[in-house]
Amino acid sequence: SNSQVGIIFHMMDAMESPPTYFRTNRFTNAFQEIVDAYGVARYQEANPAVYTVITFPFLFAVMFGDWGHGICLLLGALVLIARESKLGSQKLGSFMEMLFGGRYVLLLMSLFSIYCGLIYNEFFSVPYHIFGGSAYKCRDDTCSDAHSVGLIKYRDPYPFGVDPSWRGSRSELPFLNSLKMKMSILLGVAQMNLGILLSYFNARFSGNSLDIRHQFVPQIIFLNSLFGYLSLLIVIKWCTGSQADLYHVMIYMFLSP
Structure with missing residues (x-):
């Protein structure tokens, strides 16, 4: 450091491209690993993991929307997150290690599944009148002609999600x-x-x-x-x-x- 001779830099051309580095945290690390499993972006390319944080769990929820199952998944994800400091210092099995690594993925999947389950009006595949009654009713008390003639509409549409009257039709x-x-x-x-x-x-x-x-x-x-x-x-x-x-x-x- 006390040398009187200046430092000489010599730029060398290399055939290899610079390595790719994406800064991640506990929340985004699992999503980045999902993207990297299909291919690593080259140096200075756009990182698709930014979009995967939302699109991956949301598409899961669209296909498997059920707010009963979503609540169970949410409870499991919250347990893993609440005990992450303890579980992170332990040696886990292959299955538990995979679950623990994707705990934030499970969290978002559960939240979106609850949202889509409310839209589908499914609680363990059973509809509920959460937001009021159905917009349709039978023509008489026996509902004997419901399958042949159909129901009649007597009020405004169901305010959120699928009308419960679709079940059983x-x-x-x-x-x-x-x-x-x-x-x-x-x-x-x-x-x-x-x-x-x-x-x-x-x-x-x-x-x-x-x-x-x-x-x-x-x-x-x-x-x-x-x-x-x-x-x-x-x-x-x-x-x-x-x-x-x-x-x-x-x-x-x-x-x-």
Whole structure:
């Protein structure tokens, strides 16, 4: 340090790209590991784990929304979080170590599952009149013609979530399964489009026009020509009340002469 000779820096060119480092904490570490399991972003690329913090647990809740199961999952996650200092210093088994590492993932999954379960009005697959009574009722006290004629609407729509009267009806499974499946498709296609858009911004940042022309453009066209078109049909069917079978529409789009 007392030398009179100045320090000489010699810049060396290397073929390897700089390593990638993402600063994480206890909350975001598990989400970053989920993303890294599919691929590590290159140096200065956008980190998709930022979006995964919300999209991953929310898509889980859309597919498995039940506020009864969500409460059980929430209690388990809170126990792991409350005892994290003790459990973190112990040697856990492979299963418990996986649960403990994803405790904050479980926390968000449980919260979103409770929210979507309230929308689906499912408490261990049983509907409840949480926000008031149903908007529909039987034509008489016996409800003998409920399956043949249907119910009558006598009040405003159910204020939040699915009306409890759907339970036990002939169209219960077609309606609820269709609702969950179509919501999963819409949100899943939106998430895939977000991932492809991130690849475009990464390619534009690095000045890689080849990836934009031969990777981003074909991917965005292929995705939206099939599943984007399906998402558009779902929205149109919801808005117009059409009875078209979207399965046959997609199949005949490829198989019809």
